[in-house]
Amino acid sequence: xKVLFFIESLRLSAGGTSLEVFTMAxxxxxxxxxxxxxxxxxxxxxxxxxxxxxxxxxxxxxxxVLGWPGAWRMxxxxxxxxxxxxxxxxxxPYDGLGMRYAWPHRARVFVRICGMLEPYILKRNRWKxxxxxxxxxxxxxxxxxxxxxxxxxxxxxxxxxxxxxNILRIPNGVExxxxxxxxxxxxxxxxxxxxDHFVLLYLGRIHPKKGLAxxxxxxxxMGEVVRSKVHLLVAGRFSDQDYRRTxxxxxxxxxxxxxxxxxxxxxxxxxxxxxxxxDCFVLPSESEGxxxxxxEALARRLPVIVTEGCNMPEVELERAGKVIARNKExxxxxxxMFIEMGESIEDYRQQAGMLSETCFSLDRTVDSYKEVIFGxxxx
Numbered sequence: 478x479k480v481l482f483f484i485e486s487l488r489l490s491a492g493g494t495s496l497e498v499f500t501m502a503x504x505x506x507x508x509x510x511x512x513x514x515x516x517x518x519x520x521x522x523x524x525x526x527x528x529x530x531x532x533x534x535x536x537x538x539x540x541x542v543l544g545w546p547g548a549w550r551m552x553x554x555x556x557x558x559x560x561x562x563x564x565x566x567x568x569x570p571y572d573g574l575g576m577r578y579a580w581p582h583r584a585r586v587f588v589r590i591c592g593m594l595e596p597y598i599l600k601r602n603r604w605k606x607x608x609x610x611x612x613x614x615x616x617x618x619x620x621x622x623x624x625x626x627x628x629x630x631x632x633x634x635x636x637x638x639x640x641x642x643n644i645l646r647i648p649n650g651v652e653x654x655x656x657x658x659x660x661x662x663x664x665x666x667x668x669x670x671x672x673d674h675f676v677l678l679y680l681g682r683i684h685p686k687k688g689l690a691x692x693x694x695x696x697x698x699m700g701e702v703v704r705s706k707v708h709l710l711v712a713g714r715f716s717d718q719d720y721r722r723t724x725x726x727x728x729x730x731x732x733x734x735x736x737x738x739x740x741x742x743x744x745x746x747x748x749x750x751x752x753x754x755x756d757c758f759v760l761p762s763e764s765e766g767x768x769x770x771x772x773e774a775l776a777r778r779l780p781v782i783v784t785e786g787c788n789m790p791e792v793e794l795e796r797a798g799k800v801i802a803r804n805k806e807x808x809x810x811x812x813x814m815f816i817e818m819g820e821s822i823e824d825y826r827q828q829a830g831m832l833s834e835t836c837f838s839l840d841r842t843v844d845s846y847k848e849v850i851f852g853x854x855x856x
């Protein structure tokens with residue numbers, strides 16, 4: 478059986494969605510007899526490196542109008558050879574072409590929604606989105622073999638737009654850390670945190686919608702005694718230099734220089750050290766599909782504070798953290814609640830680990846994709 482994942486890029490900088498496709502393709506290639514390929518557009522940026530078990534096909538980016546027909550023909554030949562196709566994307570011209578070329582043939586096509594139909598996204602370039610929905614997106618989704626959503630809120634949004642056929646809910650999954658983990662004490666020593674600091678971790682792309690500015694405002698609103706205990710560790714790459722300057726200026730204006738440490742983008746042991754040093758993970762985002770960074774935090778038994786836009790009601794239901802309204806008062810109250818817990822925060826840590834294992838393990842996600850590929854998936 479031939480299985481194709483199509484995503485515009487496997488760039489390291491593309492974040493969770495790129496990593497999900499990379500991980501899924503590798504696991505399926507190693508655990509099944511299917512022939513797995515990943516189709517991307519050519520890029521000069523650093524990308525995830527696929528193993529020899531996965532065929533990586535790159536489409537040239539057309540240089541000028543005359544280059545498009547050749548790219549379309551190449552894409553058509555690739556899609557016609559597949560039996561199962563997973564499209565990650567709905568708005569771009571290549572996404573639409575992938576659907577057009579695949580569905581009239583023998584391929585079963587599944588569209589991974591990945592947050593692309595949630596209200597925040599639909600409001601951006603509103604008129605272009607409405608035109609795209611009318612011209613090709615609705616048709617493409619209507620003829621798909623199935624639509625893959627990450628969460629119950631996303632599943633409800635998709636249904637609310639009138640797509641009621643074969644909507645599958647397959648949450649993203651992450652691997653639990655293996656091997657010897659760095660101790661909390663040594664990790665905190667490495668960052669210069671004191672024993673009485675309550676360390677909040679923000680990890681991921683630093684973009685205006687992610688809410689770092691709101692997090693800074695909430696810390697500044699706390700009383701002096703509480704604020705003196707709070708230390709925010711920020712790990713990630715800024716979306717652009719203008720936003721970097723905005724955040725750095727805000728830190729200065731709010732007199733939070735002693736409360737905030739920026740460590741840039743981290744991977745491997747650097748990321749594990751960041752997780753090990755933290756008491757709580759925070760993502761006050763306006764909009765997410767299903768945030769991988771939060772899943773990674775849960776897998777490391779960290780309580781999490783997330784906003785409703787993170788689409789993770791399970792966090793509150795299973796007492797693995799708090800789901801809050803997106804304002805500085807609610808955010809400050811949640812942080813202060815965990816600070817006041819003291820050692821009883823361990824109950825939340827235990828629940829975080831259990832939630833990760835039962836709902837967001839990578840093994841469960843891979844098994845779900847196997848069921849889709851072999852025609853056993855239920856909506």
